[in-house]
Amino acid sequence: xxxxxxxxxxxxxxxxxxxxxxxxxxxxxxxxxxxxxxxxxxxxxxxxxxxxxxxxxxxxxxxxxxxxxxxxxxxxxxxxxxxxxxxxxxxxxxxxxxxxxxxxxxxxxxxxxxxxxxxxxxxxxxxx
Amino acid sequence: xxxxxxxxxxxxxxxxxxxxxxxxxxxxxxxxxxxxxxxxxxxxxxxxxxxxxxxxxxxxxxxxxxxxxxxxxxxxxxxxxxxxxxxxxxxxxxxxxxxxxxxxxxxxxxxxxxxxxxxxxxxxxxxxxxxxxxxxxxxxxxxxxxxxxxxxxxxxxxxxxxxxxxxxxxxxxxxxxxxxxxxxxxxxxxxxxxxxxxxxxxxxxxxxxxxxxxxxxxxxxxxxxxxxxxxxxxxxxxxxxxxxxxxxxxxxxxxxxxxxxxxxxxxxxxxxxxxxxxxxxxxxxxxxxxxxxxxxxxxxxxxxxxxxxxxxxxxxxxxxxxxxxxxxxxxxxxxxxxxxxxxxxxxxxxxxxxxxxxxxxxxxxxxxxxxxxxxxxxxxxxxxxxxxxxxxxxxxxxxxxxxxxxxxxxxxxxxxxxxxxxxxxxxxxxxxxxxxxxxxxxxxxxxxxxxxxxxxxxxxxxxxxxxxxxxxxxxxxxxxxxx
Numbered sequence: 001x002x003x004x005x006x007x008x009x010x011x012x013x014x015x016x017x018x019x020x021x022x023x024x025x026x027x028x029x030x031x032x033x034x035x036x037x038x039x040x041x042x043x044x045x046x047x048x049x050x051x052x053x054x055x056x057x058x059x060x061x062x063x064x065x066x067x068x069x070x071x072x073x074x075x076x077x078x079x080x081x082x083x084x085x086x087x088x089x090x091x092x093x094x095x096x097x098x099x100x101x102x103x104x105x106x107x108x109x110x111x112x113x114x115x116x117x118x119x120x121x122x123x124x125x126x127x128x
Numbered sequence: 129x130x131x132x133x134x135x136x137x138x139x140x141x142x143x144x145x146x147x148x149x150x151x152x153x154x155x156x157x158x159x160x161x162x163x164x165x166x167x168x169x170x171x172x173x174x175x176x177x178x179x180x181x182x183x184x185x186x187x188x189x190x191x192x193x194x195x196x197x198x199x200x201x202x203x204x205x206x207x208x209x210x211x212x213x214x215x216x217x218x219x220x221x222x223x224x225x226x227x228x229x230x231x232x233x234x235x236x237x238x239x240x241x242x243x244x245x246x247x248x249x250x251x252x253x254x255x256x257x258x259x260x261x262x263x264x265x266x267x268x269x270x271x272x273x274x275x276x277x278x279x280x281x282x283x284x285x286x287x288x289x290x291x292x293x294x295x296x297x298x299x300x301x302x303x304x305x306x307x308x309x310x311x312x313x314x315x316x317x318x319x320x321x322x323x324x325x326x327x328x329x330x331x332x333x334x335x336x337x338x339x340x341x342x343x344x345x346x347x348x349x350x351x352x353x354x355x356x357x358x359x360x361x362x363x364x365x366x367x368x369x370x371x372x373x374x375x376x377x378x379x380x381x382x383x384x385x386x387x388x389x390x391x392x393x394x395x396x397x398x399x400x401x402x403x404x405x406x407x408x409x410x411x412x413x414x415x416x417x418x419x420x421x422x423x424x425x426x427x428x429x430x431x432x433x434x435x436x437x438x439x440x441x442x443x444x445x446x447x448x449x450x451x452x453x454x455x456x457x458x459x460x461x462x463x464x465x466x467x468x469x470x471x472x473x474x475x476x477x478x479x480x481x482x483x484x485x486x487x488x489x490x491x492x493x494x495x496x497x498x499x500x501x502x503x504x505x506x507x508x509x510x511x512x513x514x515x516x517x518x519x520x521x522x523x524x525x526x527x528x529x530x531x532x533x534x535x536x537x538x539x540x541x542x543x544x545x546x547x548x549x550x551x552x553x554x555x556x557x558x559x560x561x562x563x564x565x566x567x568x569x570x571x572x573x574x575x576x577x578x579x580x581x582x583x584x585x586x587x588x589x590x591x592x593x594x595x596x597x598x599x600x601x602x603x604x605x606x607x608x609x610x611x
Contacts, residue, residue, distance in 0.1 A: 036602035052313075059598045060541045062300065084603065 002092050008111035010068040011120065012050075015092070016108065020071060020100040024056070026091050027121055032058045035087040038080055040065075040097045045073045047100065049107050054097065056087065069107035071100035133189050137609050140176040146183060174611060193592045195536060201562050203530075204508070204538040205555030206377050206482075212402040215469060216462035225461055230453040234439050241437035244454055245430045247464045248414075254467075254475070255376075255393060256386030257416030261425040262460055263451040267374055270394030270413030271305035271341075276447045277392060277417060277424040278339050278368050279309060284445075287366070289338035295324050297348055297543040302341045302372060311338060318545055322348040322501040324358060335365050343372040344388070345379070347543040348500060349486065349508035349553070359389025368392060368421075376400045377555075378483060378507035381476025385416075392417050401463035412459040426450045481556035482507040485563065489554050492567040496574050500546040508553035510546050521577050521584050523548040528595065529576070529587035533569035 007015040013028035029035070037057040047053050047067040054065045076098045080086045087095040102108070112120055159168065178186070197209045220226075224239055234241065248260040264270040275292070282289050292306035295316045303313040314332050319325040324342070333340070340362045344352045352358065362369045371385045371393035377400040379385070385393050397412040398405035405411050417425060423445040431438045454460070470478065483506055490499060490509040497511035513523035527537035527550065539551045554563050576583050588594055 034599040034602075036599060057602075059602055061544055 004092065004114040007092070007114060008068065008108050009114065009117035009120075010066065010111055012064075012066045014066060014068050016068040016100070016102075016111070017096075020074070020102045021096045022053075022065075022068060022098055022100060023091055023096040024065070024087065025117065029088050029091045029095070032056065032063060032087075033060050034058055035084040038084045038087065038097065040076050040081060041073050043073050043076055047071060047073065056084075065097060067100065068111055069100065070103040072103070073098050074101045075099040133186065133193070135609060136176045136178065136183075136186055137174075139178050139182055139186060142177060144177045144179055144182075146178065146180040174609075200534055200536060201554075201558060201566055202536040202538075203554065203566060204536075204551050205553045205558070206399040206507070207374075207539060207551070207553060208536065209405065210402075210555040211557040212404050212462070213466065213469070216402060216465045219465040220458045220461040225457065228457075234437070238437055240454075240457065241430050241439070243464055244457070244460060245432055245437055247460055247467070248430070250464075250467050251395060251414060251416060254380055254384070255373075255395070255416050256384030257393065258386075258419040259422035259425055260414050260416045261429070261450075262412065262414045263426050263449075263455040264394065264413040264415055265451055265456055266411040267299075267372075267394055267396040267399075267413040268301040268305055269450065270396075270415045271301055271370075271372065272308055273413075273415045273426060273447070273450050274370055274392040274394055274417075275305055275309035275311070275339065276450075277415070277421055278370070280424045280445075280447050281368070281421055282338055289336055289367070291332075291337045293329070293332060293337055293340045293367075295342065295346070297322065297346050297545055298341065298343055299347060299372060299374060302343075306339070306341070318348075320501075321503075322346065322350050322545075323352055323354060326354055326357060326361075329358065329361060333361055333365055333367070337362070337365060337367040339368050339370050339392075341370045341372060342390075343375060344385070344390075345375045345506040347375075347551075348510045348546070349375075349378075349505040349551075350501060350503065351378075351506055355388045363389070374399060375507060378479055380479045381472060382479050386418060392421060397459055397463040402466040403459040403462045410456040410459055412456050412463065414455075428454070430454075478556045479507070482553075485554040485556060485558060486552070488560070489552055489563050489567070492563070493552065493570060496570060497550060500549070507555075508551055510543065511550045511552060512546055513548040513550055516577060517548050519577070519581070521581060523550050525584045525587070526550070526570075526573055526577075529573050529584055530569060531588040532590045533572070535566055535569055 002017055006018055009015050009025060013025045014022055015025055016022050035056055035058050039054045041047065041053050047070060049067060049070045051067050052064045053067045056063050056065055077096050080095055080097060089095065197211050202208045202210060228237055228240055244262055248262060251260045252258060261273065264273045290312055291314055292311040293314050293316050294302045294306065295318060297318050306313045316332060317325050317328050340358065342352055342358065344355060346352055359369050368391040369389055371390040373385065373393045373395045376395055380400060392415065394413045394415045397403045397414065403412060424447055426449055427440060427442050427446045429440045431440050467475065486505050486507050486509055490505055493511060497513055500510045500512055513526055523540045527540055530537055541549055542551065543549060
């Protein structure tokens with residue numbers, strides 16, 4: 001498993017590793033429930049920060065995957081497209097979606113650390 | 129009744145027939161002489177070989193496994209299935225409608241054309257729109273048609289707008305239709321009151337926005353009470369305001385969308401105007417527009433010249449054709465019948481009773497399942513089962529158990545912004561007694577959660593099939609029978 005302390009998290013529940021791999025958080029996979037389909041971008045595609053990069057479908061609904069920062073797609077996880085259950089079983093390792101060549105490392109500054117993300121989750125749950 | 133009814137293919141016995149044709153006493157040419165070789169099958173089609181009696185028994189047994197609005201209560205009525213008056217079936221099966229052929233000369237179709245033309249006018253009257261197209265075959269196709277009308281309008285103005293705004297409580301079809309129409313989608317968050325957050329809307333509203341899509345009442349069953357402000361803001365930047373009219377059954381006779389500032393809208397006749405649905409249609413999702421957009425509506429259009437009805441096949445300004453002929457005419461005849469048999473006042477009663485019933489159920493259930501927004505609702509309310517999820521009982525478990533008590537399961541986990549959501553819409557046709565039976569079933573289930581939570585995890589027990597593996601079905605769908 002990737003070291004959670006090295007990951008950065010977006011408010012939209014994606015994580016990004018220092019080498020640009022992107023997936024969704026443990027909390028998100030739980031909320032989404034069993035993932036049945038993952039749509040990932042193709043290699044070479046340029047994405048802007050917060051641009052919709054792909055989508056993820058569960059028996060509940062479909063959810064967009066947003067790019068946590070700008071960059072070009074340099075690798076995709078073919079295995080997760082073939083077996084979407086990996087997102088549930090291993091969100092921080094085998095369940096990654098694609099890898100970005102990070103364009104501007106400064107963009108990662110605004111993202112949350114794992115600890116900050118855990119705090120954020122407490123505020124996000126609707127109070128009523 | 130055997131819940132494990134085999135597939136019709138599994139009942140097949142070689143050379144068994146329902147009907148045997150007498151031998152042909154005419155000399156007929158070989159099939160190869162009639163049809164070019166490349167179109168001929170190499171293998172016989174794989175069809176079940178059964179007797180007439182096998183067929184009758186098989187399908188009768190299957191029909192007895194059905195759950196229907198004619199037998200039981202659906203707690204998300206108009207979305208799933210609700211009672212549709214039987215007179216609709218009588219009128220829509222009149223031979224003049226069922227035997228009409230779309231390629232018949234228009235002078236032979238006067239009756240059908242007059243009915244469709246009148247239906248357009250009635251929908252205009254109820255919504256305040258200036259023109260309607262009856263063609264779209266479903267709500268989502270209505271959305272796409274409306275978006276294409278907007279696109280052509282902006283093209284005519286020489287503007288290239290790229291964005292469509294959609295609230296985060298919207299039906300999933302809104303962003304999907306926007307995308308298919310070639311727009312990029314921006315989601316607008318809801319506020320604590322479940323309405324569009326006006327400040328967030330202002331942040332994303334600019335001259336690149338073509339359309340703001342609003343469902344009214346929204347999917348939380350709440351009236352968008354800032355709609356006039358939203359309309360003003362959208363129109364100030366030149367955008368059009370679109371109404372997803374899926375929930376118009378709460379507004380008929382009470383409010384006209386055109387007066388609320390909407391420029392384009394679709395109606396789901398299979399929700400609001402008593403056309404049957406479920407199982408994939410056929411539905412009808414007519415699109416209405418204000419005057420300046422009417423010339424863009426799809427063709428063909430019905431014109432009235434003196435007392436005669438004519439078909440206009442094409443027009444330069446129209447977006448083109450979205451559906452063969454005049455849409456699902458059978459569905460349109462049903463909607464017409466419903467409107468004519470109830471009249472304006474009757475339709476208003478329908479909306480008022482739908483609202484009254486929804487609020488009665490809300491008042492009875494709110495202590496067990498608190499509503500997402502603690503307010504009076506319109507035709508439906510969205511409750512949350514999150515207090516039970518903490519103890520490991522999901523809303524999914526609760527509604528599966530409802531099946532054992534003879535109720536259909538309501539829609540759950542939508543809108544996405546409500547945790548452990550459960551949507552409740554009794555519709556106008558349910559009696560106080562049937563709603564109270566439903567409340568009492570949910571109260572019994574709440575007691576079971578305390579006394580015997582395992583029951584909740586394992587239910588339903590009494591249905592022909594129990595918990596289906598929906599994850600396996602979605603991941604590995606087998607849609608075709610293979611030998």
